[in-house]
Amino acid sequence: MTHAGPGRPRLREPRRPGATARAEILDAAAELFTTRGFASTSTRLIADAVGIRQASLYNHFATKNDILVALLEDTVEPTIEFDAGLDDNHPAAVRLCALAWFDTAQLCAGRWNLGALYLLPEVRTEQFGRFRAEREQLAVRYRDLAAEIVGENDPRAGLPFRLVESAIAIRADDERVDAKLPEMLATASLDVLGVSETAAVKRRARALVIGVPDLSPGR
CATH class of the missing domain: 1.10.10.60 (Homeodomain-like)
Structure with missing residues (x-):
């Protein structure tokens, strides 16, 4: 920044x-x-x-652009750090659900809907290269996790990332975002991939998001 x-x-x-x-x-x-x-x-x-x-x-x-750089990087870097801390031993569905849950919460938590600035023409310039690279890193992470679930060539692999970023449009339509939106979009990310037993997956993902170990049977 x-x-x-x-x-x-x-x-x-x-x-x-x-x-x-x-x-x-x-x-x-x-x-x-x-x-x-x-x-x-x-x-x-x-x-x-x-x-x-x-x-x-x-x-x-x-410069004014430097301020925008800092704001945009703050929308992706906490999620990248969260993802880096996820244990690969968790099933892909659990990691994807936790990532989507945390990411949506980040997009909804700020006082201002900064995701709406992603498509500014200025963001295409070299100065914003780090932000664009970090956002693409997240998109690739979503696709990789989804591909573990549905297969590398399944077109659904790109949908969870888009579902999460729909939170930006939802906020633009109504600033009074439903507090359950992070959970809803995380659930939708599982549903669109045909994941079964989503309740168990969500329970484990929620534990990762809030930092509480999941001690449920069958882990």
């Missing part, structure tokens, strides 16, 4: 959520990018929303 430097100590009361001035900047930018539009938002507008001088914003981010 790119920023210009460590910034200066905070000398004011915070106006927005965030433990640091940098976090406040990200929150303000997220709101403006998703409500006003990226092209229509200037660094001055972001600074005004935070209650700091524009020059102070540059202590944390050199």
Whole structure:
């Protein structure tokens, strides 16, 4: 995540959520990018929303694009880290369900629907190469897990990733997202692949998502 430097100590009361001035900047930018539009938002507008001088914003981010890079990378990196911690000894269906559950929860948890920014033309530029590579890494992971279930050449292997990212469109239609949406899309990811006994799979996946060992019989 790119920023210009460590910034200066905070000398004011915070106006927005965030433990640091940098976090406040990200929150303000997220709101403006998703409500006003990226092209229509200037660094001055972001600074005004935070209650700091524009020059102070540059202590944390050199450009508006750098802010967008940080926001987008934050939407995929926690899920990549979660997936890296999954034990390969779990069946593919359990790992896929846990991944979809966690990923959807990440897309729904933020105050602003940042996934809606994925298709901005700016994101196709070289500066966003790391984000695009990380998102593709996730897509490949979904396909690989699905292929373990239905076979390498089954066209359904690409569906779970798309189902999870449908959370972005759902949020765009209605910000009051159902709290059960992560579980629903994780279940749909299993159903579309024809997985049977989904209740048992979901129980084990949920334990992985919340960090509680699954001690159920038959593990």
